[in-house]
Amino acid sequence: xxxxxxxxxxxxxxxxxxxxxxxxxxxxxxxxxxxxxxxxxxxxxxxxxxxxxxxxxxxxxxxxxxxxxxxxxxxxxxxxxxxxxxxxxxxxxxxxxxxxxxxxxxxxxxxxxxxxxxxxxxxxxxxxxxxxxxxxxxxxxxxxxxxxxxxxxxxxxxxxxxxxxxxxxxxxxxxxxxxxxxxxxxxxxxxxxxxxxxxxxxxxxxxxxxxxxxxxxxxxxxxxxxxxxxxxxxxxxxxxxxxxxxxxxxxxxxxxxxxxxxxxxxxxxxxxxxxxxxxxxxxxxxxxxxxxxxxxxxxxxxxxxxxxxxxxxxxxxxxxxxxxxxxxxxxxxxxxxxxx
Amino acid sequence: xxxxxxxxxxxxxxxxxxxxxxxxxxxxxxxxxxxxxxxxxxxxxxxxxxxxxxxxxxxxxxxxxxxxxxxxxxxxxxxxxxxxxxxxxxxxxxxxxxxxxxxxxxxxxxxxxxxxxxxxxxxxxxxxxxxxxxxxxxxxxxxxxxxxxxxxxxxxxxxxxxxxxxxxxxxxxxxxxxxxxxxxxxxxxxxxxxxxxxxxxxxxxxxxxxxxxxxxxxxxxxxxxxxxxxxxx
Amino acid sequence: xxxxxxxxxxxxxxxxxxxxxxxxxxxxxxxxxxxxxxxxxxxxxxxxxxxxxxxxxxxxxxxxxxxxxxxxxxxxxxxxxxxxxxxxxxxxxxxxxxxxxxxxxxxxxxxxxxxxxxxxxxxxxxxxxxxxxxxxxxxxxxxxxxxxxxxxxxxxxxxxxxxxxxxxxxxxxxxxxxxxxxxxxxxxxxxxxxxxxxxxxxxxxxxxxxxxxxxxxxxxxxxxxxxxxxxxxxxxxxxxxxxxxxxxxxxxxxxxxxxxxxxxxxxxxxxxxxxxxxxxxx
Numbered sequence: 001x002x003x004x005x006x007x008x009x010x011x012x013x014x015x016x017x018x019x020x021x022x023x024x025x026x027x028x029x030x031x032x033x034x035x036x037x038x039x040x041x042x043x044x045x046x047x048x049x050x051x052x053x054x055x056x057x058x059x060x061x062x063x064x065x066x067x068x069x070x071x072x073x074x075x076x077x078x079x080x081x082x083x084x085x086x087x088x089x090x091x092x093x094x095x096x097x098x099x100x101x102x103x104x105x106x107x108x109x110x111x112x113x114x115x116x117x118x119x120x121x122x123x124x125x126x127x128x129x130x131x132x133x134x135x136x137x138x139x140x141x142x143x144x145x146x147x148x149x150x151x152x153x154x155x156x157x158x159x160x161x162x163x164x165x166x167x168x169x170x171x172x173x174x175x176x177x178x179x180x181x182x183x184x185x186x187x188x189x190x191x192x193x194x195x196x197x198x199x200x201x202x203x204x205x206x207x208x209x210x211x212x213x214x215x216x217x218x219x220x221x222x223x224x225x226x227x228x229x230x231x232x233x234x235x236x237x238x239x240x241x242x243x244x245x246x247x248x249x250x251x252x253x254x255x256x257x258x259x260x261x262x263x264x265x266x267x268x269x270x271x272x273x274x275x276x277x278x279x280x281x282x283x284x285x286x287x288x289x290x291x292x293x294x295x296x297x298x299x300x301x302x303x304x305x306x307x308x309x310x311x312x313x314x315x316x317x318x319x320x321x322x323x324x325x326x327x328x329x330x331x332x333x334x335x336x337x338x339x340x
Numbered sequence: 341x342x343x344x345x346x347x348x349x350x351x352x353x354x355x356x357x358x359x360x361x362x363x364x365x366x367x368x369x370x371x372x373x374x375x376x377x378x379x380x381x382x383x384x385x386x387x388x389x390x391x392x393x394x395x396x397x398x399x400x401x402x403x404x405x406x407x408x409x410x411x412x413x414x415x416x417x418x419x420x421x422x423x424x425x426x427x428x429x430x431x432x433x434x435x436x437x438x439x440x441x442x443x444x445x446x447x448x449x450x451x452x453x454x455x456x457x458x459x460x461x462x463x464x465x466x467x468x469x470x471x472x473x474x475x476x477x478x479x480x481x482x483x484x485x486x487x488x489x490x491x492x493x494x495x496x497x498x499x500x501x502x503x504x505x506x507x508x509x510x511x512x513x514x515x516x517x518x519x520x521x522x523x524x525x526x527x528x529x530x531x532x533x534x535x536x537x538x539x540x541x542x543x544x545x546x547x548x549x550x551x552x553x554x555x556x557x558x559x560x561x562x563x564x565x566x567x568x569x570x571x572x573x
Numbered sequence: 574x575x576x577x578x579x580x581x582x583x584x585x586x587x588x589x590x591x592x593x594x595x596x597x598x599x600x601x602x603x604x605x606x607x608x609x610x611x612x613x614x615x616x617x618x619x620x621x622x623x624x625x626x627x628x629x630x631x632x633x634x635x636x637x638x639x640x641x642x643x644x645x646x647x648x649x650x651x652x653x654x655x656x657x658x659x660x661x662x663x664x665x666x667x668x669x670x671x672x673x674x675x676x677x678x679x680x681x682x683x684x685x686x687x688x689x690x691x692x693x694x695x696x697x698x699x700x701x702x703x704x705x706x707x708x709x710x711x712x713x714x715x716x717x718x719x720x721x722x723x724x725x726x727x728x729x730x731x732x733x734x735x736x737x738x739x740x741x742x743x744x745x746x747x748x749x750x751x752x753x754x755x756x757x758x759x760x761x762x763x764x765x766x767x768x769x770x771x772x773x774x775x776x777x778x779x780x781x782x783x784x785x786x787x788x789x790x791x792x793x794x795x796x797x798x799x800x801x802x803x804x805x806x807x808x809x810x811x812x813x814x815x816x817x818x819x820x821x822x823x824x825x826x827x828x829x830x831x832x833x834x835x836x837x838x839x840x841x842x843x844x845x846x847x848x849x850x851x852x853x854x855x
Contacts, residue, residue, distance in 0.1 A: 030462070031528050055526070065464050066494040069582045072628040078589075078668030080628045084580040116838065117581045117823040221852050231347065237466035238526045248827035251582070251820045253631040254492055260629060262582070265494050266464065267826070273484055274828060275854075277818050278633065278654040281791055283831070283854040286347065293830070293854075301833035322472050322524030486631075486656045 002193045003172040005162065007047060009189040010170065013132075014096050015042035016186055023093040025061050027054045036060070036098070048097060048164070052140040053314060057102055057244035058095050062125045063109065065241070066265045069121065069251070073259035082262075087124040094130040094182070101145050101312040103133045103157035105244030111306035112247055121264065130178045133158040134170065137200040142315030144328045147206040150312045163199035171199050207328070208335035210309070216338035217300040221292070225337070229330050230291035232323045237268035239317035239327070245298070245310040248274075269293050295330065343375055344477045354380055358418065359387040360403030364516040364551030365474035367416045371558050372514075374477055377416075384408060384418030386425040397519045397532075400437035402429040414553040437517075441536050456501075462527035463500040465493065469521035469531055470507065475514045482506065508534035513542040513559030516551035545569070581823060584626055584671030585611055589664050590646065595733040596726075599698055600662060601638065601650040604672060612645050616675075619682060619706040620814060620842045623674025624822045625649055630660035634819045636841070637675060638701040640708025647672065650701040650733060676822040677841050680706050680786055680812055690719040692778040694797060696769050696789025697726050700733055702814050702841075703788050707741070714746065721748040721778045725769035728757030750776050770796040773804075780805035786812045791855065798845050811845035815855050831855045 005013070014024045018039075026045035028037040034051040036058040037044065072082040095102075106126065113122040135153035136143075145151060155161055159179030162170035172190060174180040183190055240246040250267040254260050267274060270290050276282040284290050302310040311327075318326040342348050343356070343366075358366060363384060369375045384406030389398030404425030407415035430436070444452060467483075470476045483491045483503055491506055492499035508531075515535040522531045543549050548559040556562075591603035606612030619641045626632040633655070639648035653662045664670060680686070691710065695703040710717055722741055726732040732751070742749040752765035752772040765772050769789065778785075785806050787797055794813055801811050817829035817836040829836035832852045843851075 033528055066496050066499075069580065074628060078665055080586065080669035080671075082583075082586075082628070082671075084583040112825060112827075115824060117825070119581060119825055120579050121582075227347070231342075234468070234471040234524075236468035236471035236524070237464075238468045238524070241464045241466045242526060247825070249820065250493070250826070251632055252489075252493060253626070253629050254489070254494060255629050262626075262628075262631075263494050264582070267820075267828070268466070269827065271467075273480075275818050277816065278652075278658065279790065280654075283817065287345075288347075289854065296832075297827070297830065301830065304833045320526040322468050322520075487659065489656070 002195070002197055003174075003183070004165070004169050004191050004193045004197070005172050005189060006191075007168040007170070010096065010162075011042050011045060013186055013189050014039070014045050014094075016189070017094050017096075018042065021091055023061075023091045025058055025093060025095040026097050027051050036095070038093075045097060048134050052136065052138055053099055053101070053143070053316070055316075055320075056242055057105065057314070057316060058098055059105060059109065059244050059247075061093060061095065062106070062129060063113075063122055063247060063249075063266075066263055067121060068261040069264050070262045071259065072253075072255070072262065074255075074257065085121075087121065090124060090128055092128045092130070093125070094132060096132045098131065098133045099136055099314070100133050100152060100154040100156070100158060100161065101143075101150055101314040102244055103131045103161075104150050104154050104312045106131065106157035108245045108302075108306075108308050108310055108312070109247055111302075111308060115306070130159045130182050131157060132160040132162065132179075132182075135161060135163045135199070135201050136204075137164045137202055139202045139204045140315060140319075142318045142326070142328060143204060143313065144207060144315055144331075145313035146204045147208055147328070147331070148210050148309055148311050148313040152204055153201045163201060165197040165199050169197075171197055208332045209339070210331075210335070212335045212338035213299045213331060214303055216334050217296055221296075225333065226292045227288045229295075229325070230286075230288040233270065233287050233291050233325055234323055235270045235272065235287055235290065236322065237266070237270055238320045238322060239325070240268035240270060240294075241266055242316040242320045244312060244314060244316070269297070295327075299331070343369065343380075343474075355383065356380055357383045357385055358406060359385055359390075360401065360406045361387075361397070361516065361518050362474075363406045363416050363418065364403060365518060367551045367554045368475050368514060368516055368558075369477070370416070370554045371556065372475075372561075377554070382406075382416075382418040382420075384421035386421070386423035388425050388427045395519065396440075397437070397517055400430045400434060402432070402434075404429055413555055416554045438536060438540055440530075441533055441540065444533060445537075457497070459529050460500045460504055461497060462529055463495060463504060464527060465495045465499070465503065466526060468524040468526060472520040472524040473511070474518065474520070475511060475516070476507075482510070504529070504531070504534065508538055511535055512538035513546065513548060514550050515539055582673070582821070584624070584632075584673040585615075587647075587670050587672050589666055589668045589670060592664075592666060595650060595735070596731045599650060599652045599731075599733055601648055601733075602661070602664070602670070603639075603646055603648050604670065605646050607669070615647075616644075617641055617647075618675070618679035619709040620679035620702060620812075621675035621677050622702075622822070622837075622841055623647070623649075623672050623676060624819070625651075625657075625661065626671035626673075627657055627660035627664065628669070628671060630657045632671070632673075632820070633657040633661075634816070634822060636702035636705060636814065636816075638705050640705055640712055642709050642712040650698060650704075652698050673822060677837055678839065680814075680842055682706065682709060685810075686710075686784045686786075687716045688718070690721075690779070690781070690783035691717055692721040692783055692785045693723065694769065694773060694785065694787035694789070695722075695724045696787075696793040696797070697731065698733055699787075699789035699793065700724055701788075703786060704734055704737070706786055711741075711744065711747070718782070719748070720746060721750070721776070723750045723752070723769065723773055723776055723778075725752040725754070725765075725772060726757070727754050729753050729759050729762060729764075731757070748778075768796070769793055770800045773797055773800045777804060780807070784810045784812065788814050798848075802845070806845075808846035808849065809844050812842055813845070813848070814841040815843060816841065817855055 408421035587604035
C-alpha cells in the first residue's frame with residue numbers, strides 16, 4: 001500500500017501548517033524569479049510543474065544572510081553588558097516543495113556546524129525544520145546532481161519525499177520521525193492507494209566520474225587549469241551565496257554609542273579581503289588561488305574531513321554566475337584530465 | 341572589467357575588442373587615469389544591439405559604431421573599427437531611456453519607498469554589481485573600509501539601503517549605462533534605475549554625460565569658477 | 574573540548590586590570606574575569622588562542638600571552654593594525670572587553686617536551702605565544718633540561734616584554750640571546766646584531782634531545798625553519814604557530830582554512846613536518 005497526496009492537498013497542507021503557527025517555506029514568484037519564500041498564503045506556493053529549481057537555496061532559513069548573535073549595551077565607565085540571542089522562540093518551519101538536492105545540503109551543513117563545537121544558531125533552526133521535498137521529474141539545463149553522487153530522488157535530508165505519479169498526485173515516503181509525525185498530524189490530507197503506483201523521476205545520466213575528481217585534486221594543487229578557470233572569475237559572492245552548502249561567514253559589530261549587535265554575516269572565499277591578515281599579509285592574493293580554494297574545499301578538503309562533498313549538483317553557481325563560469329564544466333574538465 | 345587586474349596588466353599591452361558602449365567604459369577609465377591609452381590596442385566592433393529580446397539600453401544606444409582612427413579628439417578613437425551598424429543612433433533628445441525612471445518618479449513617496457524597500461531587501465551583499473562594473477575599480481571599496489565603518493556590511497534593510505544608494509552616488513556622472521550590474525545581480529534588483537536617475541541629474545545640472553569625451557574633466561572632478569551653480573563659488 | 578555554552582559565540586566579560594606599554598604601537602593587557610567563578614575554573618594550555626572583543630568594534634584573534642601556570646587572569650599583546658586593535662588600544666583600566674576561548678591546540682609541553690631540552694625562538698611581536706610557553710616552562714623549571722631563548726626584533730625599541738627579557742637573561746640554567754636587525758642597535762647595545770635566522774645559526778643550539786618552539790612573522794618563520802633543519806632539528810620536533818585570519822575560532826566560518834586544516838581547530842600549533850605537508854597558503 002502506498003500513501004498518496006494530491007497536489008491540491010499539498011497546498012492545503014501548507015495552509016494547515018501556517019494556521020498552526022508554522023513558517024512555511026515554499027517556492028513562490030518574485031518578479032520573474034522563483035524563490036524560496038516564507039509564504040503568507042498557501043496559494044503563493046507554486047505548483048510543482050511550474051518550476052524546476054528555485055533561484056536561491058533555502059539555506060537562508062537555517063543560516064540567514066545576516067543574524068544577530070548577541071546584543072550589547074555600552075554602559076558608564078567603559079562597562080558593557082550583553083544578552084545572547086535566544087532562538088527558542090523561533091517558530092517551527094517546514095520547507096515544502098523543495099528539491100532533493102536542496103534537502104541533501106542539510107546533512108552536509110550539519111557536519112561543519114556540528115563538529116566539536118555545536119552552532120546552535122544553525123541547529124535550533126534546523127531542528128525546527130521539516131523538509132518535504134519533491135523528486136524531480138525534469139532536469140534543468142545545468143542540473144548535474146547525479147554527476148556528484150546526489151540524485152533527483154535522493155532521500156538525504158528529506159523528512160518526507162514525494163514522487164510524482166499520474167493525475168497530479170504524489171507518492172509519499174516518510175523518511176524520518178519528523179516526517180511521520182507531520183503525516184500523522186495531517187492524516188486527513190493523505191490517502192492510500194493499492195500497490196505501487198508508477199512514479200516519474202527524471203533519468204539524468206552522470207556526465208563524469210566524480211570519483212576521479214579528488215585523486216586529481218590531491219596531486220594538482222599547482223596546475224595551469226586554475227588560472228584558466230579563474231581568469232574570468234570576477235570575485236563576487238554570487239556562487240557562494242546561492243550555493244546550498246557554502247557556509248563561510250563573517251562576524252561584525254554594528255551599533256552606536258549606546259549599544260548594538262554582534263552579527264554573523266555570509267561571506268565568501270572569492271573575496272580578496274577574506275583571508276587578509278591584520279599585518280597586511282594575505283595568503284591568497286590572486287583570484288586563481290581563491291578559485292582553487294573553492295573547488296578544493298568542496299571536492300577535497302570537505303570530503304577528507306567530513307566524508308561528504310560540499311556539492312549537491314544543483315547548478316545554481318553556474319546559473320547565477322555573471323560571467324558564465326560553470327562549475328560543472330570545470331569538474332568535467334578535471335574528470336576528463338584525470339581519466340587520461 | 342578585467343583591464344585593471346594584475347594578471348592582465350603584467351602581460352603588457354592589452355588588445356581589447358570593444359562595442360560602442362564598451363568604448364565609453366574605456367573612455368571613463370582613461371579620463372580617471374586608470375588606464376593609459378597607449379597600453380591598449382582597441383578593436384572597435386559595430387553593434388546593432390545585443391540580447392534577445394534586445395536589451396533596453398541598446399534601444400537607446402547612440403554609439404552603435406565606435407569611433408575609428410581620425411575621429412575628432414573628443415571621441416575615443418579605436419585603432420581599428422570593424423563594420424558599420426545598420427541601425428541609427430538615438431538622438432540626444434530621445435528620452436526613452438528614462439521611461440522606467442519616470443514610472444517610479446510618478447509614484448507617491450510612500451509607494452516609491454515600498455518599491456525600493458521590497459527591491460533592496462533582496463540584496464545579499466554578494467557585490468556582483470560592483471565586481472562587474474567597469475567603473476568600480478577601487479582596490480578597497482568603501483564598504484570594506486571599517487575605520488570607521490562607513491557602510492554596514494550586513495544584508496539588512498539599513499545596510500542594503502546604504503550600500504545600494506552610496507554605490508549609485510559613487511557612480512553619478514561616471515556610470516556609462518552598460519547595465520552590467522543589473523544583469524549580474526542574482527536577486528533581480530533594478531539597479532540601473534538608480535544609475536539612470538543619477539545620469540539624468542548630472543546631465544541636467546552639469547551638462548555632462550559620462551564616457552564620451554576622453555579629454556573632458558569628469559563631472560565630479562571638474563571645477564569652474566564660472567559655474568552657474570552658486571555653491572561652486 | 575565541547576562548549577557547554579548554548580551560544581558558542583558568547584564571550585566572557587573581562588575587566589582590564591593592567592595596561593603595559595611594550596613598544597611603540599604594542600601593548601599588553603591583563604584581563605580579569607568579571608565572573609570570579611569563571612576565572613577560577615578557566616584553564617588553558619600554552620599556545621592556545623582566543624577572540625578578544627571591544628564591543629562596537631568587533632573581535633580579533635590573538636594567542637594568550639600569559640603563562641598557562643598563572644591562574645585567574647590572561648594577558649594578550651597586540652599591535653594596532655586595524656579596527657579592533659585600535660579600539661583595544663583605546664581601552665582604559667576597568668573597562669569591559671570580551672574574550673572567547675581558549676581555542677585550538679597547544680604546544681605539547683606535558684605530552685612531549687617535558688624532560689627534554691627546549692629552544693625558544695621569538696621574532697618581533699611573535700614572541701607573545703612563545704612567552705606563554707616560556708613562562709609555563711620556567712614556572713616548572715625543574716621539569717625541563719636545558720632552556721635556550723633567542724629573541725629578535727627590528728630594533729631594541731621594538732622589543733616586547735623588555736623587563737622579562739632581563740629577567741630571563743639572569744635566570745640560572747637559561748641561555749638567553751637577543752638580537753636586533755642591523756641598524757636597530759642603539760649605542761651601548763649589549764646583544765647581537767643580525768637577523769634571527771643568522772643569529773640562530775650562529776648560536777647553534779644543539780638539536781640533541783631538543784625541541785624547538787618558534788613564532789614570528791610568516792617571512793621570519795620561512796627563513797628560520799631551514800636553519801633549524803640544517804642544525805639537525807627533527808621536523809617533528811620543531812613547533813610553530815600560525816596566525817591566519819579568523820572570525821569564529823571554532824571551525825565554522827571557513828576563513829582560516831589552509832588546505833584541509835582548520836588552523837583554529839587543528840592548529841594554530843603545527844610541527845615543521847606538518848607545515849611542509851600543507852599548501853603554502855598561510
